[in-house]
Amino acid sequence: MQPYENELNGINLDFDPLLCCCGTDGLLVKTIKGNYVLYEGKKDKNLYLNARLVVEDNKTLIDGLGMINMPMIKGSLKDKLWREVQACNSNFTEMDAEDMRNVIDDTQNGYLKIWGEYPTCGCACSTTVGAYKDHYGFYTLLKKSEGTCDYSTDIRSNRLLSEVLPDGFGIQTFISEVNKLPKTNFAIFTLDVAIPRKGTDTKVSLKTLPLGLFYSSENPLVYYSFERDSEMLEILYKLANDKKYSKLLEKLEHTKVVHLSSDEQAIITAMKKNISSEQVVSNEEFQNRIDKIKRIYTYYTQIKYDSLLLGWDKEKARFFIKEKYRRKEKMSFSEFLQKSLYWVPNC
Secondary structure (H helix, E strand, C coil): CCCCCEEECCEEECCCCCCCCCCCCCEEEEEEECCEEEEEECCCCCEEEEEEEEEECCEEEEECHHHCCCCEECCCHHHHHHHHCHHHHHHHHCCCCHHHEEEEEEHHHCEEEEEEECCCCCCEEEEEEEEEECCCCCEEEEEEEEECCCCEEEEEECCCHHHHCCCCCCHHHCCCCHHHCCCCCECCEEEEEECCCCCCCEEEEEEECCECCCCECCCCECCEECCCCCCCCHHHHHHHCCHHHHHHHHHHCCCCHHHCCHHHHHHHHHHHHHCCCCCCCCHHHHHHHHHHHHHHHHHHHCCCEEEEEEEEECCCCEEEEEEEEECCCCCCHHHHHHHCCECCCCC
């Protein structure tokens, strides 16, 4: 990128130009409204991009630039929303399985949802996207996507989420004394977002990632999860799904595997033999997984608010917290293991 200065109506823009990857020689500023700039292609006038500007350290930056791959093709709000659901929609069109797809197309009001199972190992996907209009007539898109086979869940926006979600939003919004908890180097929670079909009030909930999705993260709250642990918790999953092992689950909260009775260790050993794996899980490895889950459970017990109602501020083009809902359900460690979701392969 070549640094340059672009001037429009006496306003000097002190950032690098946006370059398009699809053959044009760049973009030009067409109009400015408040802190928004509308660009169009230098040659191809069908290319355009709405960008929101933010000022940091006396420099003008483009909010969300890291998520922009190319300018969007000019079109209606309906076109924009349908482009957002193509990752899921393509599963049905490429497999000639459109009759297995469900659609709620209310794009005229800024809402689109697509979901269904496609004929590959019982896999399913869903994507919901909503458009939130601001004071200047620009749209912020909020999208929730899920896939069952690889357990992918994704909350995204066409802007930086840090500039869309309420100011200061984070794990501390749900766990007020999170600084007193032991540090963790893996993700624990993600968000569940109920994108509204009518209005802009949006409910977000804190949910624990399925057990077996351990991956590195300095922040216990992430807005996406698409990696899975190759070392799944098959043994613990089997214990949690059979009520006769409830007492054994309770013991695992405070007792090391090596300190279990010989009969209890024999149960775990028998389960190891029934799991088809190239490498047998040792007691130490199994204990490490239990310790991780105990860390997750510790965070779970400290949740003060498990869901929020967000309102939309059109002038600031971001959400704000309208209401907080206290966590009602309290589970013991064994109940937590029994009711949690687990990542398991579909095939």
